[in-house]
Amino acid sequence: MILLKGLLINLLFILLLVLFFSMILWNKQKFLKIEYQGLFLSLLCSALICLSLFLSIPVNENFIYDLRFIPFLLGSIYGGKRVTIILGIVLILVRLPFGGDGIWLTISLVVVSSLAILWLNPKFGKKTTNWRLCITTTFSFIYSIFGFLVPSFYYGFNNIMTFCIYSIVLTSSTFFVTYLTEVLRTTYILQLGAIKNEKMEIVSHLAASISHEVRNPLTSVKGFLQLILEHRDIPDNCHQYASLALDETVRASDIINDYLTFAKPHPEVLVMLDIEKEILKCKEIIGPLALKNSVNMNMVFFHTTMIQGDPHKFRQVLLNICKNAIEAMPKGGTLSIVTTTNDNKTVVHIADTGHGMSPEHVARLGEPYFSLKEQKGTGLGMMVVFRIVEGMGGNVKVSSEEQFGTSITLSFPNAG
Template sequence: MPMYHSELLTGLLLNLLVILIIILLISFQYLSRNKVHKLHIKPLPIYIVSSLLLLLSLALSVRLEDGFVYDLRFVPFLLGGIYGGNRVLLWLAVTMIAIRAPMLGPGLWVTVVMAIVFSLLIIYMRPRLEYKAWKTRVYWYTLFAFTYSVLSLWIPAQIFGFDYSSSFLVYSAVLSGSTFFVFYLCEIIRTIYTLQLEAIKYEKMQVVSHLAASMSHEVRNPLTTVKGFLQLINEDPSNVSTNSELSKVAVSEIDRATEVINQYLNFARPHPELEVEVGIREEINRTKEIIMPLAIKRGIVLKANILHHHSIVGDPNKLQQVLINVMKNGLEAMGTGGTLRIFSYHEGNKVFIVINDTGVGMTKEQLMRLGEPYFSMKGKNGTGLGMMTAFQLTEGMKGTIKVLSKPGKGTSVILSFPIYEGERNPSSLTQTTKVRPSLR
């Protein structure tokens, strides 16, 4: 009985396309859940997907002889058996026989024999292939598929006396090639999962390593100073004047160590503990008073221009810390001399605070690393904790930070926060419409 090879080839390739589409869709769905903390997939989903692919494969099967139909059902059967375990494998064997049974014919007995033989083969070989290289496993699975094609088509053809040698070549080539391609794809996806898990662990370890090194360095220095001064005081306790100066320096060093520890705690607890109405004008003026002595000492002119009376929701202490960290960075970027400007305006439903300095500026590469732990423009004198904390605290108050900078032309840090909806004194608000001051 003649057989059209094109019909067999078309049916098998369509079957392969359906299998690949479903595998890719499931992989994308698994990735999109953003839960890549584990690689294991439960047996039940594997069984359900494999059974669905078995049904679709049978629906797309091609009939060669009365009672004999051929498709790629072996691919999902092998897929579920390899990745789902022995229990899934046995249930798939039962499922493959059950969905083939309604069609009857002598091909049913071939299906039963194939299900039993290859279930035993997979149970025997799977633990032996588990720790092999993934490419070796793919080659073995391809060999399984070729063996299945021989036992399911060529041998029945000899027993029942129909000559389908050329059709066997098409079926064997497509089944073996499909098995190789599907398992190659699955192993690549599993490798990507594994690499992603390792990358996440490595990144976490890097952050912990940087933070530990930074904290060890910053806290050890003042403690070493305090220890040395206490030894000097102990050597000559009668020298009151000298010991008094040494004590003051020791206390200041302890305060510096305390400040570093507090910065780490603020990073570990980035969200504000309070959510109250915070007046922007009041906090900027208060921060300006704190920073003013340092600016005068460096010969820097400090200018503030607040164009509104709006408020935000957050913790005033946290907002003040953000402003102090950013303004101190601006002062230190200028060294001695220069101008530090603070603007504040509102546009739409947001309040903007712009802190602009005339310092050394930053390159694009430095801007990209701004806020990373242990990255600082101050060299050995900085830890990067100031800006890292500022980013965390601002995000905790539902705000954003944008930094604009060019080497030699200074830096502008733009903070934005949602306006507090229940203003304290709406009648006293200054009427402004999209006032945007120049940053330079």
């Protein structure tokens, strides 16, 4: 009963700390930057490991038992490789002062568990919640066998009832804490999505209401500037100023067109699109810019089928992505476009060898007014890409690594 009471108190403190910190971070839109999430998770789980050891119950002079494996397991699985290594070291270091033969058991279990978790980590994020619950619960049950049952027979303190209590509490606690973590994680993702959608709605309404009002006077200004430039008797400096003004007017007109496209992303004209032909047209348009920046364009077309969409908007998607890719390679590089068909979907992979993006930048890509071009960018280009692709029933996936380039995958449902 002493062991059961101690383990339940341990579980209570774990739950309280997890809930407390989640309330602080996720309420009132206080979201951690991506690069700090791993650090925060390491600190939180390290604190929980220390607290669990403080609340541990001695079963034998060499062995103490608690729920320290739960924060180690969850922190490692959700935090990735770096967090796994940090928590493994912390778990061993905080166990050292307690001494006893149990320290060697701890080191062995931590090393084996860490290797297993590192192997599972790439698969973990792609699986369902039920799979994650099953894996973490199984991990805990196996840990209880090798951490308690095996040494209990070896050192002669075997007590089946005590083992059953420890195993049931550890396994069920792991299941419950994992389930709670999944609920909090889903809430976090939904909150981020709600904030992003709210921003999109605001920009969409503004775009629809303002763009038309600005476009008409801008068209008039553009027309008069063109008339001025047609006169040959104007001074050279006036001709230069009018030419610059016309260029900026064209740029402003392009931005307004992007706003209008963002406000109305769904295709107005649905036709059958041959992706290969559209990509080749895009190459003709963007080719001079690529040549100017010493960028090689490589294209590989595997078997592709037709998709439905607006050819002008689809071309705009390709041009926006390719333009960003070329601008990310000011010293030259390679822009690759590969098309494939699988699972009733046509996929377009666009990859560059540019400077790449941090995980935080990737997460914010497509948000209103977010741009990597400092004062030169409005962030509209990728916003339009996301909106048009979603309007065509497709989706956009972005993967990037700093100094190694960016890869964008566009998936569209096949026509028919």
